[in-house]
Amino acid sequence: xxxxxxxxxxxxxxxxxxxxxxxxxxxxxVGDTGSAQSGSTGDCxxxxxxxxxxxxxxxxxxxxxxxxxxxxxxxxxxxxLKEEVxxxxxxxxxxxxxxxxxxxxxxxxxxxxxxxxxxxxxxxxVTGQIGWYVPPWxxxxxxxxxxWNNLNKYADLFKTSESGDKGQLLDGDPSFVTNDEALxxxxxxxxxxxxxxxxxxxxxAFKQAEEKKTPVIGYFYSPQWxxxxxxxxxxxxxxxxxxxxxxxxxxxxxxxxxDLDKIVSKKFADAGGPAFQLVxxxxxxxxxxxxxxxxxxxDKMSADAAAKKWVDDNADKVKAWLPAGK
Amino acid sequence: MAAVALSxxxxxxxxxxxxxxxxxxxxxxxxxxxxxxxxxxxxxAQLTPLHQAVNDLNDSIGASRxxxxxxxxxxxxxxxxxxxxxxxxxxxxxQPAFGRPLPLIxxxxxxxxxAFVSYAAGGFRVAxxxxxxxxxxxxxxxxxxxxxxxxxxxxxxxxxxxxxIPIGIWAGLSDRFNRVITPVLDFMQTMPTxxxxxxxxxxxxxxxxxxxxxxxxxxxxxxxxxTAYGIRNVPGDTVExxxxxxxxxxxxxxxxxxxxxxxxxxxxxNQTMMAALSMVTIAALIDAPGxxxxxIKALQTLDVGTAFNAGLAIxxxxxxxxxxxxxxxxxxxxxxxxxxxxxxxARQGGLIGGGVLTLVAVWLSYTYVWAAExxxxxxxxxxxxxxxxxxxxxxxxxxxGITNGVKDVVTLVLVDPLQSLLTGxxxxxxxxxxxxxSVVLGGIRAAIGSAVCLGLLVATGLWQDSMATLxxxxxxxxxxxxxxxxxxxxxxxxxxxxxxxxxxxxxxxxMPAFVYLVPxxxxxxxxxxxxxxxxxxxxAPVAVKIVADGxxxxxxxxxxxxxxxxxxxxxxxxxxxxxxxxxxLVLATNQGLVYVLSMVVVGGLVGAGxxxxxxxxxxxxxxxxxxxxxAGLAIxxxxxLLDRLTRAAAARSGRS
Numbered sequence: 001x002x003x004x005x006x007x008x009x010x011x012x013x014x015x016x017x018x019x020x021x022x023x024x025x026x027x028x029x030v031g032d033t034g035s036a037q038s039g040s041t042g043d044c045x046x047x048x049x050x051x052x053x054x055x056x057x058x059x060x061x062x063x064x065x066x067x068x069x070x071x072x073x074x075x076x077x078x079x080x081l082k083e084e085v086x087x088x089x090x091x092x093x094x095x096x097x098x099x100x101x102x103x104x105x106x107x108x109x110x111x112x113x114x115x116x117x118x119x120x121x122x123x124x125x126v127t128g129q130i131g132w133y134v135p136p137w138x139x140x141x142x143x144x145x146x147x148w149n150n151l152n153k154y155a156d157l158f159k160t161s162e163s164g165d166k167g168q169l170l171d172g173d174p175s176f177v178t179n180d181e182a183l184x185x186x187x188x189x190x191x192x193x194x195x196x197x198x199x200x201x202x203x204x205a206f207k208q209a210e211e212k213k214t215p216v217i218g219y220f221y222s223p224q225w226x227x228x229x230x231x232x233x234x235x236x237x238x239x240x241x242x243x244x245x246x247x248x249x250x251x252x253x254x255x256x257x258x259d260l261d262k263i264v265s266k267k268f269a270d271a272g273g274p275a276f277q278l279v280x281x282x283x284x285x286x287x288x289x290x291x292x293x294x295x296x297x298x299d300k301m302s303a304d305a306a307a308k309k310w311v312d313d314n315a316d317k318v319k320a321w322l323p324a325g326k
Numbered sequence: 327m328a329a330v331a332l333s334x335x336x337x338x339x340x341x342x343x344x345x346x347x348x349x350x351x352x353x354x355x356x357x358x359x360x361x362x363x364x365x366x367x368x369x370x371a372q373l374t375p376l377h378q379a380v381n382d383l384n385d386s387i388g389a390s391r392x393x394x395x396x397x398x399x400x401x402x403x404x405x406x407x408x409x410x411x412x413x414x415x416x417x418x419x420x421q422p423a424f425g426r427p428l429p430l431i432x433x434x435x436x437x438x439x440x441a442f443v444s445y446a447a448g449g450f451r452v453a454x455x456x457x458x459x460x461x462x463x464x465x466x467x468x469x470x471x472x473x474x475x476x477x478x479x480x481x482x483x484x485x486x487x488x489x490x491i492p493i494g495i496w497a498g499l500s501d502r503f504n505r506v507i508t509p510v511l512d513f514m515q516t517m518p519t520x521x522x523x524x525x526x527x528x529x530x531x532x533x534x535x536x537x538x539x540x541x542x543x544x545x546x547x548x549x550x551x552x553t554a555y556g557i558r559n560v561p562g563d564t565v566e567x568x569x570x571x572x573x574x575x576x577x578x579x580x581x582x583x584x585x586x587x588x589x590x591x592x593x594x595x596n597q598t599m600m601a602a603l604s605m606v607t608i609a610a611l612i613d614a615p616g617x618x619x620x621x622i623k624a625l626q627t628l629d630v631g632t633a634f635n636a637g638l639a640i641x642x643x644x645x646x647x648x649x650x651x652x653x654x655x656x657x658x659x660x661x662x663x664x665x666x667x668x669x670x671x672a673r674q675g676g677l678i679g680g681g682v683l684t685l686v687a688v689w690l691s692y693t694y695v696w697a698a699e700x701x702x703x704x705x706x707x708x709x710x711x712x713x714x715x716x717x718x719x720x721x722x723x724x725x726x727g728i729t730n731g732v733k734d735v736v737t738l739v740l741v742d743p744l745q746s747l748l749t750g751x752x753x754x755x756x757x758x759x760x761x762x763x764s765v766v767l768g769g770i771r772a773a774i775g776s777a778v779c780l781g782l783l784v785a786t787g788l789w790q791d792s793m794a795t796l797x798x799x800x801x802x803x804x805x806x807x808x809x810x811x812x813x814x815x816x817x818x819x820x821x822x823x824x825x826x827x828x829x830x831x832x833x834x835x836x837m838p839a840f841v842y843l844v845p846x847x848x849x850x851x852x853x854x855x856x857x858x859x860x861x862x863x864x865x866a867p868v869a870v871k872i873v874a875d876g877x878x879x880x881x882x883x884x885x886x887x888x889x890x891x892x893x894x895x896x897x898x899x900x901x902x903x904x905x906x907x908x909x910x911l912v913l914a915t916n917q918g919l920v921y922v923l924s925m926v927v928v929g930g931l932v933g934a935g936x937x938x939x940x941x942x943x944x945x946x947x948x949x950x951x952x953x954x955x956x957a958g959l960a961i962x963x964x965x966x967l968l969d970r971l972t973r974a975a976a977a978r979s980g981r982s
Contacts, residue, residue: 028694028695028696029693029694029695030426030427030428030432030692030693030694030695030698053611053622053626054626055626055627058626079532079613080610080611080613080619080622080623081532081611081612081613082524082611082612082945082946083946084524084945084946084947084948084951085523085524085527085532085611085612088388088524088527088528089527089531089532091388091391091392092391092527092528092531092532094531094532094533095532106947106948106949107948110385110388110948114385114389115388115389160851160853161733161734161737161738161742161853161854161855162737162852162853162854162933164742170852172939172943174939174942174943174945174946174947175946175947177947178371181369181370181371193370194852194853194933194935195370195930195933195935195939196852196932196933197852197930197931197932197933197934197935197938197939197942198931198932198942199626200625200626200628200843200844200847200931201847201852201931201932201933202852203628204628204844204847204848204852205847205851205852207628208722208726208848208851211723212723212726225627248371296627297626297627298627300627300629
């Protein structure tokens with residue numbers, strides 16, 4: 001197999017000659033073009049934005065990053081992190097902003113109140129809703145299923161290998177707080193909470209249930225990109241009133257609406273640079289976010305391309321976010 | 327294998343099988359009477375004081391981060407060094423650096439370097455494989471991501487070896503140190519990564535250092551273990567001879583021990599690389615650059631095709647690295663046997679010629695864009711993604727009826743009864759049964775070990791979750807062994823089958839589980855069974871490989887003698903090959919168990935609940951952190967318990 005010494009060297013010589021000829025023929029040299037664009041940092045500096053792992057969040061972050069980079073001249077670094085780790089990054093100076101926060105009172109207490117490394121930067125304008133959902137075909141076939149009072153009537157439909165002789169309530173995106181175990185108990189429902197364990201598991205379950213017209217009921221939330229494909233229907237639980245969720249063991253009411261807000265590091269806020277102004281002013285609607293999320297999730301656009309498309313179409317909205325004088 | 331062991335027991339010591347049966351029967355009776363009593367159940371949102379204490383500790387560490395001198399002068403320094411190192415490798419092959427829009431060495435240079443290093447370490451065939459593999463990464467449209475992954479993996483492996491090999495040598499030379507380090511290594515390998523991922527970013531910040539260290543913790547143990555093992559297995563008289571010739575300890579180490587153990591050490595390096603690659607997707611959760619990010623992003627939108635394409639790139643990297651290191655190990659063997667002058671000269675020529683070519687390629691890729699940036703117009707990645715998406719869609723919509731039926735039956739017949747026996751019995755009853763079985767199967771020492779482990783399980787506050795996880799683990803391991811024996815015997819008897827099946831096994835071991843979880847969820851819904859299937863996919867290959875090697879090692883003359891004396895194929899397998907490969911079967915069971923346990927957390931993502939879910943939730947929610955940590959510890963304890971028990975049982979039945 002191996003080349004003998006001489007042919008090896010000769011072969012290398014020939015190849016060298018060929019290569020040099022090829023090189024001589026040309027081809028663009030590295031660094032010839034495209035080096036001009038790197039000089040436009042302006043006074044913005046670097047902007048470290050956390051990317052929490054869901055598409056709606058990514059939509060917010062994509063648009064903010066795009067505007068910061070293109071219109072304010074910031075050097076944007078995106079960091080893919082789970083929420084807990086991202087908040088931790090405020091203290092270590094590695095994260096400047098989290099741009100869609102779902103409640104997280106525990107993290108707020110720890111980082112905003114105790115360690116004082118983070119502050120809220122106001123609402124994103126997007127309202128989050130957590131609750132129990134059924135696929136659209138079920139809501140159509142069993143119209144009264146969307147009221148919790150009737151759930152026991154349908155418990156048999158939802159039996160699975162995991163729930164035994166009770167109905168299965170599919171739960172457990174591990175990132176979110178759930179009161180479902182207490183709800184099932186306190187509302188005397190004939191259901192068992194089964195922990196799917198990931199957002200992927202929940203999405204797959206609902207998607208397949210609609211495609212194959214199989215029954216499923218579970219924990220979900222909006223805004224979420226899946227809802228534009230499968231219009232899940234929310235089940236009505238006893239209405240939320242302030243304080244009805246105070247004792248976690250005795251909860252018998254729906255989840256509150258979440259005003260999704262932005263959290264930034266204290267240092268970033270105190271410096272008050274253009275990127276902070278942008279984050280603070282950023283506000284849009286559920287529809288806006290759903291549209292960008294759809295570009296990313298369904299049209300398979302890159303986050304950057306999706307943001308560009310939306311920003312180009314909504315120049316006036318973007319203008320309102322920019323710091324004065326820009 | 328259980329059947330083999332049992333039949334042996336029955337023949338030679340009828341007492342032991344009967345005692346086991348008696349204990350189990352007694353357990354069933356008591357379970358029926360005491361069901362639901364003292365089960366130590368704990369709801370998903372409930373915490374014990376221990377969990378709360380861990381939370382508080384975690385918080386106080388985080389709060390003191392900027393003032394604590396340990397952080398300022400110790401962790402920060404380590405972080406700086408590792409960050410610099412990784413960033414340097416990245417700037418060589420993966421990321422724009424030194425004011426250039428592209429890395430220093432472009433794709434052509436990297437392909438040439440990979441081929442050259444493979445040629446030097448292994449030979450011509452693996453050089454070809456390396457060149458083809460690396461080019462394929464570019465064709466997949468994942469060049470930059472692959473290089474980021476390679477850079478991080480190489481950095482982690484280099485650091486792992488830098489510390490691992492000296493530690494391994496020490497453990498090889500000193501019995502006492504070996505006894506101390508072994509449980510530490512067990513711990514590093516079985517503690518779920520999710521548990522220490524978040525704290526790592528607290529100590530080493532978000533960035534390459536944390537990702538590298540997370541990889542390191544999991545990947546270093548094999549190098550340490552195998553180095554120690556290699557040194558230990560050097561024949562005693564060789565060492566004595568060296569000493570009697572007046573060699574110092576250092577000389578003996580350098581001239582005798584290390585060269586003799588070289589092949590085993592290379593196997594250790596190989597295992598370390600594979601382990602490092604298996605961490606790619608998990609490390610992406612703390613912003614590790616590379617292919618893992620592609621996988622995770624794609625799964626947010628259930629884009630199985632794109633996730634598969636990236637997973638395939640990881641498999642390709644793994645196969646190239648595996649074959650090159652394996653070939654390097656073989657070369658070490660051959661080099662000691664043959665020393666023909668013409669072969670050496672040819673090789674020297676090849677090395678010089680290849681070296682020149684490589685330098686040219688590197689220079690070209692430094693200078694010209696076409697050699698630096700992989701041409702984007704020749705791309706197969708999107709076709710791969712599309713094909714896979716079509717295929718999974720078809721499978722999901724056409725087979726899910728059948729597969730769900732299978733799931734329901736297996737759950738009803740196997741998983742449910744076992745789980746309700748384990749979780750429904752009072753904890754002291756289960757503990758008594760396990761200790762009794764330990765006495766019978768492994769002896770008093772084994773029983774004491776089991777008792778300690780059981781005590782620790784109770785202390786974690788997660789007894790019932792541990793029992794639920796144990797039930798699924800046992801079922802998964804049983805399935806792994808059935809597959810391991812069936813396929814392993816087939817591969818061991820037929821080299822042709824081996825050649826075809828082995829790459830499939832490699833792929834199943836290195837393809838990130840995240841990729842196939844989505845179709846599995848469609849086929850089996852979120853359930854314990856899904857978790858069991860995922861664990862089997864990951865764990866069966868290792869069992870198959872071990873059994874195949876064991877069967878192949880049975881001396882051919884024995885097999886021929888059996889055939890000549892009129893044994894049928896079935897008789898040859900059951901009466902000759904399997905009994906003689908008993909050690910391999912024991913090892914396969916042991917490793918099968920360990921691998922199944924390492925998938926517990928992944929199982930938690932697809933509906934297994936119990937310990938796996940506790941760990942995942944602990945990683946995601948601050949107030950559950952302590953519980954997640956406790957669940958991680960419970961998994962480690964389960965691993966130690968089962969590992970020690972199988973070993974002790976094997977050693978004992980081997981003796982009797």
